[in-house]
Structures are given as structure tokens and as C-alpha cells.
Amino acid sequence: MSEPKRDRPWIMRTYAGHSTAKASNELYRTNLAKGQTGLSVAFDLPTQTGYDSDHPLARGEVGKVGVPVCHLGDMRTLFDGLPLERMNTSMTINATAPWLLALYVALAEERGENVAELRGTTQNDLVKEYLSRGTYVFAPGPSLKLTTDVVAFTVEKVPSWNPTNVCSYHLQEAGATPVQELAYALSTAIALLDATRTRVSPEIFPEVVGRISFFVNAGIRFVEELCKMRAFTELWERICRDRYGVTDEKLSRFRYGVQVNSLGLTEPQPENNIVRIVLEMLAVTLSKDARARAVQLPAWNEALGLPRPWDQQWSLRAQQILAFETDLLEHADLFTGSVVVEREVKALIDAAWAEVEEIERRGGVIQAVETGYLKQRLVESNAARLARIERGEQIVVGVNKYQESEPSPLVENLDEAILTVDASVEAEQIAGLNAWRQARDAGKVEASLRALKDAASKGDNVMPASIAAAHAGVTTGEWAAALREVFGEYRAPTGVAGATMPSGASDVERVATLRQTLDGLQTRLGRRPKMLVGKPGLDGHSNGAEQIAIKARDVGFDVVYEGIRVTPEQLVASALEEGVHLVGLSILSGSHLVLALDVLERMKEAGLSDVPVVVGGIIPEADAKRLLTAGVARVYTPKDFELSRIMEDLVALVAERDAA
Template identity: 65%
Template sequence: MTEPARRERDRPWVFRTYSGHSSAEASNALYRTNLAKGQTGLSVAFDLPTQTGYDADHPLARGEVGKVGVPIGHLDDMEALFREIPLDQMNTSMTINATAAWLLALYVATGERQGVAPAQLRGTTQNDLIKEYLSRGTYVFPPEPSMRLISDMVAYTVHDIPKWNPINVCSYHLQEAGATPVQEIAYAMANAIAVLDAVRARDDVPEDVIPDVFGRMSFFLNAGIRFVEEICKGRAMTEMWDEIGRERYGVQDPKLRRFRYGVQVNSLGLTEAQPENNAIRIVLEALGVTFSKNARCRALQLPAWNEALGLPRPWDQQWSLRTQQILAFETDLLEYEDLFEGSHVVEAKVEELKKAAQEELDRVLGMGGAVAAVENAYMKQRLVESHTRRLRSIESGDLTVVGVNAYTETEPSPLVEGANAILKVDESAEREQIGRLDAFRARRNPTEVDAALQGLRDALANGQNVMPPSIRAAHAGVTTGEWADTLRKLFGEYRAPTGVVAREAQVTDEANEKVRARVRAVGATLGRPLKILVGKPGLDGHSNGAEQIAVKARDVGMEVVYDGIRLTPSEIVQSARDEGVHVIGLSILSGSHQILVMDVLEGLRSEGLEIPVIVGGIIPEDDAEKLRQHGVERVYTPKDFDLTRIMSEIVDVVGERHARD
């Protein structure tokens, strides 16, 4: 065989790894190591207090500081995060939404202190609030002011930071919440249209700038394991976006109509059982979004193989980066024109997806668009339903998940043994961050801070753009909590519909019936129907798991109180007592389970309440053991996919506790 002639290769996509933890300093060190290893862009993960606008010393921040990302409380933190990383040479993606305007302001101010003008900055603020209401849960303000903040940022960046993507419309989290490909396409498009229409309605954005605005809209997709369908999904979205640009917004320049998207491949499908298999899943999912030259992602971040177990270590992240590099540099993927053009099979599938997605999009637009379909819970209910169907088909075996519901026999994995198998955030991170915050507050000039906050208030009340006064506030030494509190006072806070009113399950299989009978029986012993409180303490907004538990509990005949996200432990205790529940189920995915669960247990004890507690989440076995020692009755992790069994065990727990009384 002869060596094939080398064609000119396409430039690869931007390689990123979603990362950040503990402190700005620790994250900066991690970023510089990753860049040295060949990563070509940064993807900043912020901790939940930063994402929801609380300073590290706020009661709601307790246990959450530095857990799922880096804490950024003020300009000093942001400068430390990018120390020795010149911003004019970096392409930075920030997963930030409700407080996006503030973090962008800190980024601009950091650039200015490095001597980099805003116009030179490149990157993305996620800034997609609709998917926060639907799935991710780090929203703060009601939809209307949220849309205003987004459109402020669009209007500002299109002039001042022309290479910035002010919003990354995320269908990613919709798939995590259960969306089918059709729903993912339709809701992403509806979401982008809502933003564009809001920008178009502004007085300060002339009609002739709309094509540029359209050109700055970017997307963030998910790539699941059904990678052929994912290839078609990317192509369908590329075509639909082009049509929307041409027809709805009159964009003439085809370059501005290009569907630009980044990807994080699916985390939902990563399994806790036989976790090494995830490495293969990740590769296949990466193929789905890189195969099509005509619809190839612009940036890719791959999760670590062991994400379902806990926080990945630097070595785990390196493995993901190397996967991308092998795909881009070792294989011949980037040497060819589009591989699927002319394929009847792919074209038919693309058409099928486009047609169904257009119907669903029209339905949402008919209701008044994405914002209306959030407020009336339409989209949320559809997602909860799809997710329920998915989990049922895993439970029934209709959907094969290797190592989980099929081929479960396994040798012990040498990769997951030992105490250092996952990264543990140092518990001192929170204390140290609060120390830095106090020192920062003591150093700044209070008069300047007050003036900057007043300027921010005035600008917002007068309908001026949020960005310039926020950048001034960043320089003046305003903190993340102060900025967000100012907006909270003006805009109010929002609670999104939970979607758990979803239509009832019509399955009547034997296992379900059995549990239902047990629920009735224990209800007779208790004197009233078994009542459960499903709660999410802390700032973590990933409510999919809690919602599925709530729906399932209802389907087996329990009376379910679901209070939604972002509750303090004391609110949960009060609710459990006032509602008279027999059992409490807590869901925590942010890694702050230890502190939050202990606080709930402590609260129950001090109220003299003997209510059993079960916990679900991403909880390493060591921690699970500790929780059980402190009185938690059961701990469930992602490997416990059999919801019917969980329900049956809840009945056991209630029955045992009651027998003790």
C-alpha cells in the first residue's frame, strides 16, 4: 500500500475543558497547565454562589464555595484567575447566566488592567436564561428583566466587543433534562428567536445592525450516544438556522447565517457502573459533532470519563484533551470535504428532524414564543415527560445501557480504587475565600463603591444599558453579591414552574402495582396516605433527578410535596413539619451534600422531628458511608436507575421508622 497523498487539513475546532474549582489562584494554575498541554481555549466553570449572585459569606453560599467551579467575588479574583494569561490572545468561554453581565464586566475590567482594549476580547458568555428556567436552575430574575439583561449585552457587545458571543443558546441542558432531538432543535431555535426579537425591539439597535447581531448568536449543543442521529441533528440545525436568518431576519450575507456552535458531549449518559466504558462513549459522541464538515462544531469540550463518580482529577481531564487531539491530528477526519453530502439516508433523516422540529417550533411561537412557553410551563412539562419515558425504558430494558441494565458482570476496575480516585475540594476553600473577600472589602474605597452602585441603580431604573455602569462598578470594587443584590431589589426574584404536573404515567406493570399496594398498606398503618417531601437544598439547580423522583412517587400513590430548588436546610425542616410528611428525600449534585444534609438532620433533631431522610446525588462511597453513620437512611447515586426499587425502599424506610414509634 502506498501512503495516500496528504490533503490540506482543515483547522481544528477549539479544544476546551470545562474547569475551575476552589479558588481563582488554583484555577489559574490549572488553566496554565491545560494550555501548556495543547488546550486552545478556556472554559470557565464558576461556583454556584458566583452563578447565582451571592458573596462567599452569604448563608445560601454555605457549603457551595469553590465546589462546582471557581469563586469570583470581585475584580481581584478575576485578575488572579487570568494572571499571566494575556486576554488578547485567549478565547474564553464562561458558563455564566443570571450574572453574565457582571462577569463580563469583570472580564472587561481585567482586560483593561492588563492593557487589553474591550474590542480585542474574544469569547462567549453563556447567558441563556431560558434553559436555566427549564433545566439548569441558576436563574435569579424573572423572565422579562432577564431578557432585558441579555439584550443589553447583545446591544453592547455588537459595538464594543465585536468578537464576543454575548449569548450561547444552550440546547445542551435541554437534552440533559430529557429533550428528544426534535425538542432540542425546536426549543433552541425558539430561544434564539426570543432573544433576537427582544434585541430587534430595542430603540438603540438600528435595523441595519440586526444581521451582525444575528451573526453573533452562537449555540451550545449536546451530543448523545446515538451519534448518527446527532450528526443529522447538527445538519438540521445548520439548515434551519440559515433559513431563519434569511426569512425571519433578512440576513443577506451567508457568513452571518452560519450556525456556529460549541459542544459539550453528553454527561447524562455517562455511567457510574463500569465507568471506564465512558471513555468510549465520549469518543463516539465527539464523532457526532465533528464528522460533518458542513456542520462541524467550533469548539468542543469533552467531559471526563469518571464525572458520574465525582470531580475529575487533572489526569482525567488530560485524557479527554488527548482524545480531541487524536481525533483532530492523528486521524484523517480533517482532510476531507463533507462526508455526507448526497447520502440519501442522512438527508432523509435531516428532513424528518427539520419537519418535526418546525412543527414544535411553530407550536411554541403560537403560544407567544419561548418566554411564554416557560411561564406556562409547556416546554418544562414536555421535557419532564420525555425524561420520564427515557428512565422507564432504561428500567424496562428497552434501552440498552451497557454495564447498567445489560452486561453488568464485571471485573473490579483498577481505575477507581483508592482514596485519590476523584478530586476532593479542600474544605478550607470556603474559609479562605471569605478571608480574601473580607480583606478586599477592607481595602476598597467605600465612597467609590456606593457611588458605583448608585450609578448602576440609576442606569437600570432609567432603562440604560447595564454594561457601562457594571464595568465602572467592577473597577470601583463592587462585589458579586452587591451587584446581584442591586438587581434583585429592582427586578425581584423568580421561581420557575417545576413541570412535575406532567401527565400521569400510563404504565401498569407488575412491579409498579406491587409498590402501589405497599404504599397503600403502609398508608393504612400510618392512618393517612404516605406523604413525601422532595427537596433540593443549596444552590444547585439541576432539578431533573428530583423531578423524576417526585413524578415516580406520585405514580406509585404517594402524596408528594415538591418545593423546587434553592432551599435552605431550615426551610426544608419547616416545610417537612408544616406539611406533616413521613419521609424526606434530598437531592444534591453540587458536592455540598455533607454540610447541607447535616444541617437538615440537625434542624430536624432540634425541632424534635423523627422524620427519616434519604439522599440522592453524585456522592462518593466514603461520603455516603458518613451520611449513613449520621442517620441518613439510604443514599442513592446515578447507578441506582431503578426508580421502582427506590420507591419500594422508601416504603421500607417509612415502615421501619413507624414500627419503632
């Protein structure tokens, strides 16, 4: 018997980058040596939001959730010894995508590599930034313009590049149901193509359609998720054909990459997460007709902190076992003709299409972002999800069921079971940045920034001016500041004010008791207990803060919620002016120590040391101890999933303070 013909496996990546360009470069080399077939660059939050490492907002964030790239020099170090022509590089970059692509192109140019040969992806999807991830800088209008600049540039100059990766991934992380994930992602792609259509010639437009790719999530309900991918494929073909007249099978294929679900990974019994990750991977690989082009898996310990190289290797090995040991790639599509799968797919298609039409009626996705419609729907879905878990209707093993566990040898020494970024990294990065600024030609920098502003205000494509600026030695902060001058800075709707909480049956009593207690406190205090919910730093993952804010309102707090990216200084000013009884901080980027301690210090200076401060986030135990010692009243981590219990705690804190 001859060897059966195997399909080519998907591209295997690991989302990686931390500390410095040098450390990340070493990590990429080892990952490639382990059989990884593509790179996935994680940038730190200052780079993602257009600040240099020495900006006040960057404090505590440099090198934390990814690599800092401030200038062409950092890009050289990051890809040292890695020929760009032979890489397939995915960059998780959005508001500053034109700039990071410009640095990548500039690096290829100075090395004499062929720019037309570059392969990879810039995420470059701002809609989900407003809704979930929070690293937007500009308003939806200018953001869409910058996205289409990248599309128009790459279609012409870097034809194999995926200029934008429309993301439904983060929508699921924000609580989206499969129907919402389908509808919102497809509506985003429609907005993008509608906007690009007017900017490129009709002959080239089908190619543009063919370059649109997607970045999708896969959750634990893996049968439904598998059907979701098939629904995506069919709906995308329909949109390409009916809306854009593209029928070429190659151009209308739903091309997508995946990072499987991080939202469902648990802090208790974290070893179970590897099982969840593998099951979720099946949803995006089993169907040949709707298989992912690239897969990256989270690590088992993501709910505890930043994963180490070994943790990431375990996830990569899971992919390799599925692709190379099993017989999956030897078969045609497994589900064609399956009655169950076809029925589920059709149901998803019908429901999602109705929602696509609803968004169209509301004037399209941009309009639906600006009015807060989409955000509000997501906040509601997420509240419903959390309520189901809290009531035990949705079982999460180790969290709300089967909590008893033998001690896990994997987390015996918890603080060594995660990666910690050395505190000296920030100073080292800033020193490098200062040296870079000293060494460059100031006149050239100024001239190239003027040209960039000029292009932006005239509505020209910013890519050529950005590439010139990259060569001239401009920094990330300078590039973004120039465009901030032209386009202004934007704050998206928080979506919390209009959102309603589902009233869960088993929770009703607890909530009623809480309301009574708060009414009683109001009588005693003379005014209603007031709480400030804040997200200091650059971390834009606001789902947790939003849920706390809504729940607090629902049990009877007056809640001041300020949205993302607030400085400690602003937070303390708000606490003072608003006369709050309690401050709650949410920080998920790993910079909780620096930021929370800064807030505490400033509160003391403002005479607010008697106002309790609580902190929530992905906070390792050792850090939690330090925070409590420094005066933080409570620390909450992902294992505290019962919002009602947190509320009982908070109410008790206010009562205690009153009694004191």
C-alpha cells in the same frame, strides 16, 4: 504527492475551575501547555447565582463546581500571566453574565489591553436555566433584558465576542428528544433576536444575528445526533433568511460549540465512558458542513465526582488524536448526497419546525416557560427515557445489561479517583473577600451601586454602570443584590404537577403492588404517607428530584416538592408544618455532606429525628458512609437507576417507622 490541505481544527477546551482563583489559574496554565486552544471557565454556584462567598446560601458551595469570583481582585488572580487579547475564553455564566463580562472588560482596561480585541463567549441563556440548569435569578422579562444588554454592548464594543450561547445542551440533559432540542433552542434564539431587534439600529442588526452562537449536546445515538447538527444548520439558515432577512452566508452560519453528553455517563464500569465520549464527539466533528467550532469533552469519571486534571487530559487527548492523527480534516463533507442522512435530516427538520410553530402559537418561548409548557414536556420526555432504561428497552452497557465486570484498576481506590475540594478553601476565600471590602473606597462603591440601580430601573443598558462598579471594587453579591432590588427574585414552575408518567408494561405489576402497600399504610397510619422532596443549596439540576417526585406521586405518596434552592432551614420548616413521614434530599453539587448534615441537625432540634431522611446525588462512597453513620437512612447514587426499586425502599422505610 504534496501534503493534502487540512482544515483548521476546532477550538479545544476543557470545562475547568475549582477551589480558588489561584488554583484555577494554575490549572489553566497547565491545560494550555498541554495543547488546549481555548479556556472554559467553570464558576462556582454562589458566583453563578449572584452571592458572595460569605452568604448563608453559599455555605458548602464555595469553590465546589467551579471557581469563586467575588470581585476584580479574584479576576486578576484568575487570569494572572494570561494575556486576555490572546485568549479565547468561554464563560459558563448566565444570570450574572453582565457582571462577569464587566469584570473581564475592567481587567483588560486596567491592564491597558484592547477591549475591542477580546474574544470569547458568555453563555448568557436564561431559558435553559428555567428548564434545566436552575441558576436563574430574575424573571424571564428582566432576564431577557439583561441578555440583550450584553448583546447590544458587545456588538458595539467587543465585536468578536459571542454575547450569548443559546443552549440546547442542558435541554438534552433534562431529557429532551432531538426534536425538542432543535425546536426549543431555535425558539429561544428567536425570542432573543426579536427582543434585540427593537434595541439596535437596523444597519447593525445583521451583525447581531451573526453573533448568535449555540451550545449543543451530542448523545450516544451518534448517527441521529450527526443528523441533528445538520438539521440545526439548515433550520438556522431558514430562520435568518425568512424571519430576519439575513442572507449573508457568513452571518447566517449555524456556529456552535459542544459539550458531549454527561447524562449517559455511567457510574458502573466507568471506564466505558471514554468510549461513549469519543463516539459522541464524532457526531459533531464528522460533518464538515455542520462541524462544531469548539468542543469540550466531559471526563470518564463524572458520574463519580469531580474529575482530576489527569481525567480531563485523557479527554483532551481524544480530541487531539481525532484532529491531528486521523485524516478527518483532509476531506470535504462526507455525507453530502447520502440518502440515509438526507432522509433523517429532513424528518428532524419537519418535526422540529412543527414544534417551533407550536411554541409560536403559544406566544413564544418566554410564554411557554412561564406557563410551564416547556418544562412539563421535558419532564415527560425524561420520565419516558428512564422508564425505557428501567424496562431494558434502552440498553446501557454495564447498567441494565452486561453488568458482570472484572474489578477495575481505575477505581481500585475510589476516593482517590476523583478530585476533592479542600474544606479550608471556603474560609480562605472569605478572608480574601473581607480584606478586599476593607481596602476599597466605600463612597465609590455606594455611588456606583446607585448608578447601577438607576440604569436598571430606567431601562438603560446596565453594562457601562457594571464596568464602572467593577473598577470601584463592587462584589458579585452586591451587584446582584442591587438588581434583585430592582427586578425582584423569581421561582420558575417546577413542571411536575401537570406531568404524566408513561405507564410502562413491565413496571405495571410493581407499581400496582406499591400502590396496594401504600393504600394499606394509609389505613394503618390514618392518613396517606407524605413525603417531602427537597433540593437544599444552590445546585439547580432538578431533573433527579423531579423524577423522584413524580414517581412517588404515581405509586401513591402525597408529595411536597419545593423546587430548587431551598435552605436547610426552609426544608425543616416544611417538614414540620407539613407533617411528613419521610424526607428526600437531592444534591448534585458535591456539597452533600455539609447540607445533609445541617438538615439532620435541624430536624433533631425541631423534634423530627424520627422522620427518615434519604439523600440522592453524585456521592462518593466514603461520603455515603459518613452520611449513613450520621443518621441518613439511605443514600442513592446514579447507579440506582430503577425508580421502582427506590420507591419500594421508601415505602419500607415508612412502614418500618410505623412498626417501631
